[in-house]
Amino acid sequence: MRTYARVALLLLLAGCAVGPNYKKPEIATPVQFYGDTAAAEARSLADLPWWGVYQDTVLTSLIRQALDSGYSVRYAAARVEEARARYGVAKSQFYPQVNYGAGASQQRLPTTLFSGTGEPGDLYTASVSASWEIDLWGRIRRLNQQAKAQYLATEEAQRGVALSLTTEVAESYFQLRELDDLLIIARNTAANFQATYEMFQRQVQGGVASAIQTYRAEASLATALATIPDLERQIVARENQITLLLGRGPGPVPRGLDLASQPQPAEIPAGLPSTLLLRRPDVRGAEQQLIAANANVGANIAAMFPTISLTGLFGAASPELNTMFGAGTVWSVGAGLLGPLFQGGKLRKNVAIAKAQFQQALILYEQSVNNSFGEVSTQLAAWQKLAESQRQIEREVYAYQESVRLANVRYLSGLSSYVEVLDAMNLLFPAQNNLAQVRLQRLVALAEFYKALGGGWQVEAAQAAAAADSAKNAPKK
Numbered sequence: 001m002r003t004y005a006r007v008a009l010l011l012l013l014a015g016c017a018v019g020p021n022y023k024k025p026e027i028a029t030p031v032q033f034y035g036d037t038a039a040a041e042a043r044s045l046a047d048l049p050w051w052g053v054y055q056d057t058v059l060t061s062l063i064r065q066a067l068d069s070g071y072s073v074r075y076a077a078a079r080v081e082e083a084r085a086r087y088g089v090a091k092s093q094f095y096p097q098v099n100y101g102a103g104a105s106q107q108r109l110p111t112t113l114f115s116g117t118g119e120p121g122d123l124y125t126a127s128v129s130a131s132w133e134i135d136l137w138g139r140i141r142r143l144n145q146q147a148k149a150q151y152l153a154t155e156e157a158q159r160g161v162a163l164s165l166t167t168e169v170a171e172s173y174f175q176l177r178e179l180d181d182l183l184i185i186a187r188n189t190a191a192n193f194q195a196t197y198e199m200f201q202r203q204v205q206g207g208v209a210s211a212i213q214t215y216r217a218e219a220s221l222a223t224a225l226a227t228i229p230d231l232e233r234q235i236v237a238r239e240n241q242i243t244l245l246l247g248r249g250p251g252p253v254p255r256g257l258d259l260a261s262q263p264q265p266a267e268i269p270a271g272l273p274s275t276l277l278l279r280r281p282d283v284r285g286a287e288q289q290l291i292a293a294n295a296n297v298g299a300n301i302a303a304m305f306p307t308i309s310l311t312g313l314f315g316a317a318s319p320e321l322n323t324m325f326g327a328g329t330v331w332s333v334g335a336g337l338l339g340p341l342f343q344g345g346k347l348r349k350n351v352a353i354a355k356a357q358f359q360q361a362l363i364l365y366e367q368s369v370n371n372s373f374g375e376v377s378t379q380l381a382a383w384q385k386l387a388e389s390q391r392q393i394e395r396e397v398y399a400y401q402e403s404v405r406l407a408n409v410r411y412l413s414g415l416s417s418y419v420e421v422l423d424a425m426n427l428l429f430p431a432q433n434n435l436a437q438v439r440l441q442r443l444v445a446l447a448e449f450y451k452a453l454g455g456g457w458q459v460e461a462a463q464a465a466a467a468a469d470s471a472k473n474a475p476k477k
Helices: 002-014 057-069 071-094 139-206 211-246 273-279 281-302 321-326 346-412 418-452 459-473
Strands: 097-108 120-134 307-318 330-338
Touching: 057 071, 057 139, 057 211, 071 139, 139 211, 139 281, 139 418, 211 418, 273 281, 273 346, 281 346, 346 418
Parallel strands: none
Antiparallel strands: 097 120, 120 307, 307 330
């Protein structure tokens, strides 16, 4: 046994893993993101944890609930556990496989064979066997590399799910607050048109106004009233969507700040494009899949070489159960070599398949890298350009509000009819809706930009530091 162990150790040390070793692809990264007018700097919005970006306390509470009990994060965590277990299965191949066995049988041997008596007899056996494959060509090592990379890819996917869920909850909450604002605008507008309609009705009855004005006021009132039930319907649907993200049944959702009060950073630095590859979970996951595909090539090349294994058995056999371990022992030690002789080209085709899969993984990795650059550029431009749109629409709303005020002054002074006031109010209503929409779009652009940067990539470290500080400052018992 010592001799076989020495031989196995020498073979293992001398062996090398066949197939290509992984080398990180060289992908050209731009100096700065397309459309970013500021000078590139290492500082990035992605370095902040999500609770540093979203500062509405109600929103942060909803995000925490989603990350704790949301269906998507729980499913992703289960996938990580599965991949971790599969990696453990792959690592077990490094060790000898030990089995035990026991048996009882009755047999009859002819007198001419092995000194048989010609009479039936009992036979009891008990044994422990072991087998160990010597990883001379690196097949097991490549399979371990593949399993580890797939496990790490699922961890990156889990981080991606958490980031996507954080973004989805934030955007859904902002959309809910936009619907709340639109509902307030619709109700206020309807109340104003209601007062106008009632005034015109009284004037018609008094003979000082025409029916045309009354009908116009009634049409404007009906337009405003028609939007209210539809907005209420959308609010219920949005609340149900948010509760589903939180992993609970339908119900009301608490509110915090309105859209106009949501904090917006004065600037959102994108950081260096080269560091984006270190932050984005989808890019990091795609690279792990590339590593797994590379290892799979080596595993299939190693399958073309013979397998060397050591086997051993130790046990006892006896015709009497009560004397089995005293009757003597049975043992065997051996070494075996098994290799493919003729497979009809299957092994070479398997290698070709693995190489093609590696090329596919490489293409997907390159695509994810360039897609990440594009998403950052798109969302950065959206946030910047929507800021200008918001300023102009705020200017428009202010102008229409002044128009309504001045029209009322002219009407009360007898300089114009109330139709002028009605026309000004009809222009103010859609402008206020547009302002609520552009505020929503800017907040959504901020959330999407944070997601595109791979935001919160240091959240785990930040949480660990916060927990350490909390424990350090906690009163001693």
